[in-house]
Amino acid sequence: MAACGLFRSLSSNFSTVLPLLTRTAPLSPLRLASKPYFRRTLASSSRLSAALKFTDKHEWIRVEDDGIGTVGISNFAQEALGDVVYCGLPEVGTQLAQQDEFGALESVKAASELYSPLTGEVVEVNTLLADNPGLVNKSCYKDGWLMKMTIAKPAELDALMDEAAYERYIRSIED
Amino acid sequence: MSALSVCSSLQAPLGPQLEQTQHGVFLLGALLRLLLGRIMRRSGHLVSCERKLFVVGVSSSPVRPVVGSDVSNMRSSSSGLILRSRSTDVYQNLALEDWIDANVDLQQRGVLLLWRNRPAVVIGRHQNPWTECDLRAMRRVGIPLARRRSGGGTVFHDLGNLNLTFFTSKKAYDRKRNLKVITEALRRVRPGLDVQATDRFDILLNGHYKISGTASRLSRKSSYHHCTLLHSADRSALSAVLRPSCPGIHSNATPSVPSPVANLLDHAPTLQWEELLDGLEQQYNTEFGCSSASTLIDPADESAFPGLSRTAAELRSWDWTFGKTPKFSVQTLLDLTDGRSSARSSTRLHMEVKNGLIESCELDVPEDWLPRPLSAELTNSLVGERFCPHRAAAAAAALLRTESGELQSRLHNLCDAVVSVMG
Numbered sequence: 007m008a009a010c011g012l013f014r015s016l017s018s019n020f021s022t023v024l025p026l027l028t029r030t031a032p033l034s035p036l037r038l039a040s041k042p043y044f045r046r047t048l049a050s051s052s053r054l055s056a057a058l059k060f061t062d063k064h065e066w067i068r069v070e071d072d073g074i075g076t077v078g079i080s081n082f083a084q085e086a087l088g089d090v091v092y093c094g095l096p097e098v099g100t101q102l103a104q105q106d107e108f109g110a111l112e113s114v115k116a117a118s119e120l121y122s123p124l125t126g127e128v129v130e131v132n133t134l135l136a137d138n139p140g141l142v143n144k145s146c147y148k149d150g151w152l153m154k155m156t157i158a159k160p161a162e163l164d165a166l167m168d169e170a171a172y173e174r175y176i177r178s179i180e181d
Numbered sequence: 182m183s184a185l186s187v188c189s190s191l192q193a194p195l196g197p198q199l200e201q202t203q204h205g206v207f208l209l210g211a212l213l214r215l216l217l218g219r220i221m222r223r224s225g226h227l228v229s230c231e232r233k234l235f236v237v238g239v240s241s242s243p244v245r246p247v248v249g250s251d252v253s254n255m256r257s258s259s260s261g262l263i264l265r266s267r268s269t270d271v272y273q274n275l276a277l278e279d280w281i282d283a284n285v286d287l288q289q290r291g292v293l294l295l296w297r298n299r300p301a302v303v304i305g306r307h308q309n310p311w312t313e314c315d316l317r318a319m320r321r322v323g324i325p326l327a328r329r330r331s332g333g334g335t336v337f338h339d340l341g342n343l344n345l346t347f348f349t350s351k352k353a354y355d356r357k358r359n360l361k362v363i364t365e366a367l368r369r370v371r372p373g374l375d376v377q378a379t380d381r382f383d384i385l386l387n388g389h390y391k392i393s394g395t396a397s398r399l400s401r402k403s404s405y406h407h408c409t410l411l412h413s414a415d416r417s418a419l420s421a422v423l424r425p426s427c428p429g430i431h432s433n434a435t436p437s438v439p440s441p442v443a444n445l446l447d448h449a450p451t452l453q454w455e456e457l458l459d460g461l462e463q464q465y466n467t468e469f470g471c472s473s474a475s476t477l478i479d480p481a482d483e484s485a486f487p488g489l490s491r492t493a494a495e496l497r498s499w500d501w502t503f504g505k506t507p508k509f510s511v512q513t514l515l516d517l518t519d520g521r522s523s524a525r526s527s528t529r530l531h532m533e534v535k536n537g538l539i540e541s542c543e544l545d546v547p548e549d550w551l552p553r554p555l556s557a558e559l560t561n562s563l564v565g566e567r568f569c570p571h572r573a574a575a576a577a578a579a580l581l582r583t584e585s586g587e588l589q590s591r592l593h594n595l596c597d598a599v600v601s602v603m604g
Contacts (some may be wrong), residue, residue: 063401091332093434094434094505094507112305112332112435115399116330116396116398116404116406117397118401124284136433136508137433
């Protein structure tokens with residue numbers, strides 16, 4: 007898991023805290039075949055995958071080989087949120103514009119709105135979160151994905167922060 | 182805008198609790214207008230919105246025009262704004278919270294909103310109303326149900342239950358500090374009162390009775406933390422409605438944590454409502470270093486709060502109130518009787534409900550009680566319907582019309598039993 011050492015102080019200055027789910031369900035064969043690098047990256051727990059982009063609301067999105075974006079929240083966000091007790095996620099098929107509210111995470115801290123990082127359509131939602139919302143805290147980058155969506159406007163993706171920029175951003179708001 | 186037209190826009194009865202100078206009223210109005218104006222400008226709303234003063238206060242002396250220095254003085258000295266809602270409609274007040282959260286610039290200063298509602302049950306964002314409250318009992322006495330946007334558990338609102346909402350930027354979000362305002366205020370007005378905030382952000386009286394519960398919401402740029410404060414609520418009504426509607430519900434919705442409650446008035450019999458509010462407002466000013474007098478606002482004034490009534494309508498809708506319930510299943514045993522004889526039977530009922538709609542419904546009525554096709558017709562008629570006694574009864578009624586005789590009576594009984602599960 008990346009960015010563990012990034013911050014120690016809990017800050018309430020975060021936009022969304024997404025529950026991260028440790029995904030224990032087996033990947034489909036198609037996914038397995040098309041993304042061997044995915045597993046290698048996960049195994050090196052000290053680095054974020056280079057493919058992750060971040061929003062200023064502490065969400066990440068990773069574009070898979072099939073052009074679908076997986077969305078989750080960053081470690082900064084899950085730490086700030088505290089123990090997640092419920093994940094309110096959208097229905098598959100929901101159309102989202104960038105920044106649309108698509109759900110909420112409830113934690114001991116508050117109910118925090120979730121905002122869509124991009125414009126697109128929800129194609130999958132992490133159903134394991136329903137019975138196990140605490141997975142969000144345990145594994146925010148690896149299995150703690152929230153939803154998968156199509157990427158209707160790739161230009162929006164280019165405007166998001168890469169890992170280095172996000173780390174700088176975190177440091178700047180902690181000051 | 183001429184002084185005359187400003188005067189006429191302030192035509193509203195003065196609330197009894199307002200004892201501000203005309204100057205103070207006007208300055209606060211200007212501050213609110215400025216806040217409103219800044220947001221309106223940013224979001225490109227009509228310029229006319231900026232000109233509305235939604236201060237509901239009137240004075241007998243002529244209002245003098247605001248000058249820039251008044252407003253900037255007000256701004257620099259005031260790091261907080263205190264509002265009281267004149268509405269007692271739970272949906273309007275919840276919509277008002279959303280409106281303030283979305284439209285008022287909270288980065289530099291916070292807002293305290295004081296409000297109360299006519300009797301209502303308010304559940305948290307991700308709760309299940311069928312497990313949290315007795316919907317049948319509420320319907321009987323006309324107590325509505327509302328789902329708020331913040332998390333947390335179920336509360337009973339009435340005119341003896343004060344609600345406080347602390348709006349801040351996300352950076353300044355601090356529930357402990359907000360609760361300190363309340364506990365300090367209480368100790369000031371009644372020294373020796375044993376009130377303590379807990380780790381769960383409840384406030385306990387005498388270490389035992391809950392007098393306040395907390396919930397909050399974090400949105401794009403801002404946050405609000407709201408809490409109740411039991412002054413003189415109707416406790417028998419409270420316990421009558423805060424119990425489950427039906428047994429056998431399995432759900433991962435956020436559960437409430439029940440607590441014994443007490444009213445402040447029972448332990449501080451001379452603490453009147455006004456004194457409590459004044460004390461809280463003073464303490465808010467002390468804590469946040471401001472000197473605001475409270476302003477009465479009217480969320481029903483659409484010109485002052487554009488879009489609020491639409492938000493209130495969303496909050497009133499079945500889709501929000503019931504449809505937002507996390508997926509749940511109902512598994513229970515129903516007793517069946519026959520209106521004509523003393524024969525009895527029973528059946529298991531299993532329903533899956535998602536978005537408040539019945540996704541699946543299974544019964545295992547013994548074949549000798551009712552033919553399988555009949556109970557299957559009933560379950561089929563329910564799938565896709567709202568998990569709601571009215572809708573279910575309507576679906577069942579259509580089915581009942583096709584039967585007669587002994588079967589009709591048993592079918593009727595089965596339908597009633599199934600419908601009764603829905604609250």
